[in-house]
Amino acid sequence: MVEIISLADDIPKWNILIHADSGAGKTVLAGSDDRVLFLAPEDSGTLSALRMGSAAQKIKVRHWDDIREAVEYLEANPDVLGQFDVLAVDSLTEMQKMCMMAILEANRGERLSKGQDPETPQIQDYGKLHVLFENLVRRINELNINVLYTALTRKVEDADHNEFLVPEISGKDYGVAMKIVALMTSYGHLRVELVEVPANDPENPERTKVVKRRTIYWEDTGTIRAKDRTTRLAPYTVNAKMKDIRLAIEGEMVRGANGKIVDPHAPKAPRKKMAAQASPKPEKPVESVEADNVESVEELLIEA
Numbered sequence: 519m520v521e522i523i524s525l526a527d528d529i530p531k532w533n534i535l536i537h538a539d540s541g542a543g544k545t546v547l548a549g550s551d552d553r554v555l556f557l558a559p560e561d562s563g564t565l566s567a568l569r570m571g572s573a574a575q576k577i578k579v580r581h582w583d584d585i586r587e588a589v590e591y592l593e594a595n596p597d598v599l600g601q602f603d604v605l606a607v608d609s610l611t612e613m614q615k616m617c618m619m620a621i622l623e624a625n626r627g628e629r630l631s632k633g634q635d636p637e638t639p640q641i642q643d644y645g646k647l648h649v650l651f652e653n654l655v656r657r658i659n660e661l662n663i664n665v666l667y668t669a670l671t672r673k674v675e676d677a678d679h680n681e682f683l684v685p686e687i688s689g690k691d692y693g694v695a696m697k698i699v700a701l702m703t704s705y706g707h708l709r710v711e712l713v714e715v716p717a718n719d720p721e722n723p724e725r726t727k728v729v730k731r732r733t734i735y736w737e738d739t740g741t742i743r744a745k746d747r748t749t750r751l752a753p754y755t756v757n758a759k760m761k762d763i764r765l766a767i768e769g770e771m772v773r774g775a776n777g778k779i780v781d782p783h784a785p786k787a788p789r790k791k792m793a794a795q796a797s798p799k800p801e802k803p804v805e806s807v808e809a810d811n812v813e814s815v816e817e818l819l820i821e822a
Contacts, residue, residue: 532704532748533659533701534665534705535666535699535702536548536666536705536708537668537669537671537705542708543708543732544668545606545668547758548606548608548666549572549760550759550760551574551760552603553601553603553604554602554760555575555576555602556606557577557579557588557589558577558608581619582613582616589657589658592663599662604663604664604760605658605663605666607665608668610655610667610669610685611669611685617647617650621639621646622637622643644689647689648689648690648694652697652701655667669685669687670685671683671707672685682742682743683743684743685698699745703748704746704748706735706754709733709735711731713731714727715727732758736752736753736754736755748767750769750772751763751767751773756778765779
């Protein structure tokens with residue numbers, strides 16, 4: 519039977535992908551909500567989230583089969599998903615590697631019998647990889663829960679020799695990566711940047727200090743490809759926790775003009791005189807800075 523309903527009565531769960539360099543804070547960000555369930559091939563990242571105070575829970579996976587079994591379990595037990603606000607898949611880059619390892623393991627005996635290197639993928643392996651990987655992402659997207667995916671970042675070049683950043687998902691140059699992000703409600707690039715802010719020094723009101731901030735770009739900038747179908751996050755967010763992002767999408771918080779996500783009903787603090795700041799320049803990411811007056815990105819995540 520055909521059923522016609524309003525769009526307002528059929529709001530699906532969202533699926534977001536955030537890609538960033540190693541150490542930028544993807545996993546710590548993913549764990550910064552109240553009720554997070556990690557599906558995590560990577561241990562080092564979730565350790566960072568734990569050290570930063572995350573109360574998230576985790577499905578332990580060590581093999582591609584573990585990931586598939588976990589998804590089957592969540593499909594069969596929707597009540598488990600009801601205990602969480604976000605499923606954090608950390609990361610797609612590592613998941614794809616696990617998928618290829620499983621393919622090579624399955625073909626190992628046959629390759630050895632033919633005198634072939636069992637550790638070297640062949641053309642048909644890549645074809646199978648792309649199908650298995652995409653199908654699993656689609657199954658995860660269909661779960662009745664909001665999903666945050668993370669991935670590493672890599673630089674690619676288009677036909678006109680323009681360089682830009684995409685998630686590190688291999689296949690058909692960057693074609694598979696773009697196919698995966700097409701399945702997302704929104705996707706963005708996280709990076710750490712340096713900004714100049716007032717030092718709050720009563721004896722020297724003009725004094726400033728340099729701090730790190732975490733910026734997620736949610737729309738194309740030239741060097742970054744991104745999109746925001748929620749319309750609540752673009753063009754960028756600054757120092758946002760996962761809970762902030764979730765509540766902004768749900769309409770309970772709003773993105774301010776400065777990129778910070780705030781409670782629209784909270785009393786406004788007195789405005790402070792701010793030092794002049796340059797507009798965000800995503801062409802120049804900051805990997806690390808050696809300076810005594812630079813606060814850590816993790817501290818900003820806790821205090822944001």
